[in-house]
Amino acid sequence: MNRSSQDSDWQADVQRYALRRPFLKEQSIWAVWAYRFGRRVDRMSAGLEKKVLTSFYWLWFRLIETAVGISLPKAALIGPGLRIWHFGGIFLHPGVRMGANCTLRQGVTIGNRVADGPVPVIGDDVDFGAYAQVLGGVRIGNGCHIGAMSVVLCDVPDGATAVGVPARVIPKSAVVQQAQVTAENEAA
Numbered sequence: 001m002n003r004s005s006q007d008s009d010w011q012a013d014v015q016r017y018a019l020r021r022p023f024l025k026e027q028s029i030w031a032v033w034a035y036r037f038g039r040r041v042d043r044m045s046a047g048l049e050k051k052v053l054t055s056f057y058w059l060w061f062r063l064i065e066t067a068v069g070i071s072l073p074k075a076a077l078i079g080p081g082l083r084i085w086h087f088g089g090i091f092l093h094p095g096v097r098m099g100a101n102c103t104l105r106q107g108v109t110i111g112n113r114v115a116d117g118p119v120p121v122i123g124d125d126v127d128f129g130a131y132a133q134v135l136g137g138v139r140i141g142n143g144c145h146i147g148a149m150s151v152v153l154c155d156v157p158d159g160a161t162a163v164g165v166p167a168r169v170i171p172k173s174a175v176v177q178q179a180q181v182t183a184e185n186e187a188a
Contacts, residue, residue: 010036012080016101028084031070034060035082038074078102079124086130099124099142107131113153123158143172 013032014022022029038057044050057074065071069088072078076092079100084090086106092098093111096119108128112119118137126140129148134140139155140162146152147163156162159172 007036007040009039009078009080012100013082016081016083026084026087027068028070028087028090031064031068031072031087031090032082032084034064035072035074035076035078042074089131093119095119096122098122099126101125103127105130105132105148108133110134112136120152 010033013029013036017026017029019025023033034057038061041050041053041057044053061074070084070090072090072092073094075094077097078092079098079102081101082098083101083103084105085103089107090104091109091111095112096110098110099122101124102122103126105128107130110120110122110128110133113136120134120136120138120140122134122140123142123144125143126146127144128134128146129150131149132146132152133150134146134152136153138152140146140152141156141158141160143159144156145161146156147161147167149165150163150167151165152162152167154167154169156167156169157171161170161172162168163170
């Protein structure tokens, strides 16, 4: 049986793509597959098979990184259900920890601010807008939205939205209030 089909994280990733043949329609899934493959190889027992597959992983990782501009190093910890829209220019630091069901768009960078500095910890269900940057030892809570072109340098609590350069945090209650006002104005 194919080891990919036994990887529940990979199955959750594919499910979020919701396409019949995602490998033929979405280049970003190539990078996600390479990441999951590298993680599976790392869990293997030491031996010749692991050595050969590790070499294949590094070749495949570099080819995908170059071809589609997505760098998801296997050292990063990424939960199941990763979805990448609009591939290209996406870079994650190897020390990043990211929860389940996160969404990345083109140009997203998640990493440290200085060499050997701390890196972000991302919760579950976080949605990153195009060209969003999250830098340094910050924590992004569950259910957050990081606005397009935002530069996040501080913690973002659960459910909040971060927008701007540098990003300012908008609490969930303010976002809900604004949505209600907008709906009322459209209804009038």
